[in-house]
Amino acid sequence: MTGDDIRRALTRIAHEVVERNQGLDDVVVVGLQTGGVNLANRLVQALSQVESTEVPVGTLDVAFYRDDIGLRPVMPEAVTDISFDLTAKVVVLVDDVLFTGRTVRAALDALNDYGRPRAVQLAVMVDRGHRELPIRPDYVGKNLPTRRDEVVDVRDDGVDLGVMVPTSGRRG
């Protein structure tokens, strides 16, 4: 995927979000720290071009909700910033890569502590497979078949595949 591919995918996802929710009433966007934050901001920009409304955007760090605390070093990457009540909202959760699904599971738990959303939808730029939990994305930039030991790196200028270095393994 090139930078242009990512931009086009975000535009398409923005249209899908508007179509699925019949507009943007009650829609809020939450980016997962750290890879989803930039994409969430870009999705909000794309949404404003489709519907010319300002969608609230927040960021979520799920470190304290992970299921592997005590199994590997877990540290918060940044402070969560959700300055609006999620109750009765439709939350579009944004991450760069969907892998095992464990980060998303942690995010669903965390979101509940900020209110009770009417619905949560999941947008990811890359779905690389290897799910370990019954979680599926609602909006996908690209399905990218990978080996388990590969690393998927999403940046503004494109998506890279590399080989995982054991200590700095990505979490899906």
Place this chain on the structure above:
Amino acid sequence: MSENLLAVSDLGVDGITEVMGVTDSFVEVSERAVPKVPALRARTIASLFFEESTRTRLSFEAAAKRLSADTMNFAVAASSVKKGESVRDTVQTIEAMGVDALIVRHSSAGVPHQIASWVDASVINAGDGWHEHPTQALLDCYTIRAHHPSHSLDGLRIAIVGDIKHSRVARSDIWAFTMLGAEVTLVSPPTLLPPNLDGWPVTVSSDFDATLAKSDVVYLLRMQAERQTEALLPSLREYTARYGLTRSRADLLGDDALVMHPGPLNRGVEIAADVADLPCSLITRQVANGVAVRMAVLFLLLGSTPRG
């Protein structure tokens, strides 16, 4: 962070900075409608307070509960220590019940270090004699960083006022403040200074008014009646007259100056009743930040490293 928190100097600048960063996340958690996270589920944290405490014990307990840990409280007055059980037997009995961390307060310096050498659980020093009170120093650093306009301790002039000799808070604060770049001045009657200040990164003054006017932070210590075994002061009234933050002295404070106190307050002794409630007083902020700082310490000790 290593597996114990016994002295603030063990942390170093990097360790303190790490705690500050994680504390930011726990302050956010504490401000939510649901101020609780599942991070330390199924972990057990025991408090062993061989010396009385209100705020530190409750603060650790609140921190543990907001991390979803299970807590056990050991009050020495209602324990087998009264039957003559030794400290070593007591902690090993508690550890055998399966605890991941022990929070220890004792009136003798070094007891938490000693306990750490006997048990595999993480040991957190919650105050040992006149020696150290590391989580108090961490919450003081965090509170200054959060509330001073410069958002840093670097270059700040901090006056620590009162009974330095008997104060573990002063000892931990001096190391933490100076490690983060602050200049510390001790203001104290000569009888309440430690006998030897060699190697302490501080200056000493007995002129409170002059120090007050040029300080960014005025940190008042509690007059510790329970540790005053000799007649080191003519009277508390004389102490207040020379070293108390009275209403008229408070007028000498600079515009951005902050007033702190570790509690419990002796209103009318080291601080005038109305001064404690001025906007520049961070005393209740210290207590609130204390819970978040202790959540960060517990999380770093028990959650951010693999289980042993």
